[in-house]
Amino acid sequence: MGSEKFDLVVIGSGPGGMRAAIQAAKAGKRVAIVDKSRAGGGCVFFGTVPSKSLREAALENRPDWRASIARMREVVDAESKVVARQLERNGVRFFRGTARFTSPFEVTVGSERLSAPSFVIATGTSPIRRPEFALKGAPVYDSDSILQLKTRPKKMLIVGAGVIGCEYASIFSRLGVKVTLVDRRLELLRAVDHEAVEALGAEFRASGIELKLGAELGPPRAQEKQPHGTRS
Numbered sequence: 672m673g674s675e676k677f678d679l680v681v682i683g684s685g686p687g688g689m690r691a692a693i694q695a696a697k698a699g700k701r702v703a704i705v706d707k708s709r710a711g712g713g714c715v716f717f718g719t720v721p722s723k724s725l726r727e728a729a730l731e732n733r734p735d736w737r738a739s740i741a742r743m744r745e746v747v748d749a750e751s752k753v754v755a756r757q758l759e760r761n762g763v764r765f766f767r768g769t770a771r772f773t774s775p776f777e778v779t780v781g782s783e784r785l786s787a788p789s790f791v792i793a794t795g796t797s798p799i800r801r802p803e804f805a806l807k808g809a810p811v812y813d814s815d816s817i818l819q820l821k822t823r824p825k826k827m828l829i830v831g832a833g834v835i836g837c838e839y840a841s842i843f844s845r846l847g848v849k850v851t852l853v854d855r856r857l858e859l860l861r862a863v864d865h866e867a868v869e870a871l872g873a874e875f876r877a878s879g880i881e882l883k884l885g886a887e888l889g890p891p892r893a894q895e896k897q898p899h900g901t902r903s
Contacts, residue, residue, distance in 0.1 A: 685712025
């Protein structure tokens with residue numbers, strides 16, 4: 672197992688981690704950055720870059736599923752290479768793998784040991800995994816894994832009418848998928864101006880997106896048998 676010493680080790684190569692690493696390197700520090708995937712983090716592979724790329728591709732190629740997905744992956748790959756070049760140009764060492772702390776001043780990444788007096792943890796966020804949707808073997812996706820679809824579904828049920836839910840509803844509808852958007856709240860995008868929300872809802876309905884607002888989603892409940900002669 673190899674061992675290297677750095678002034679700073681950054682865990683996560685998304686926008687926060689990349690900027691921290693480059694800023695420290697420009698200050699003359701010896702810096703390493705670790706990511707379990709390629710350079711770019713969640714922003715490049717699961718967040719802003721792929722979702723916006725898929726949206727633009729859908730607008731250009733509607734409803735060509737393969738062309739839109741291919742364009743999204745092309746943009747993601749190019750952006751990851753840009754991040755990798757920026758790190759390399761600033762002298763930041765990149766280690767691919769999962770970082771595990773073995774002491775307050777050391778992590779292991781595969782067979783490598785990286786020690787430093789300071790660490791930055793910039794691992795970002797991950798989608799909430801709610802137990803009622805943990806359907807083993809069912810085609811259930813979150814906002815990360817949905818981008819790994821290989822074929823276009825005929826229908827899609829999206830739970831949550833927030834920013835991400837509305838964005839994917841519009842994208843997949845544009846790509847020819849029959850979309851139903853469900854939320855227990857009574858309105859889309861609660862924090863957005865009411866007139867804008869009204870316009871968005873009208874546009875969704877006009878494009879064929881079915882809105883089910885004020886609806887609870889869960890397993891079907893068995894009907895309870897009422898004793899004869901009683902009322903519920």
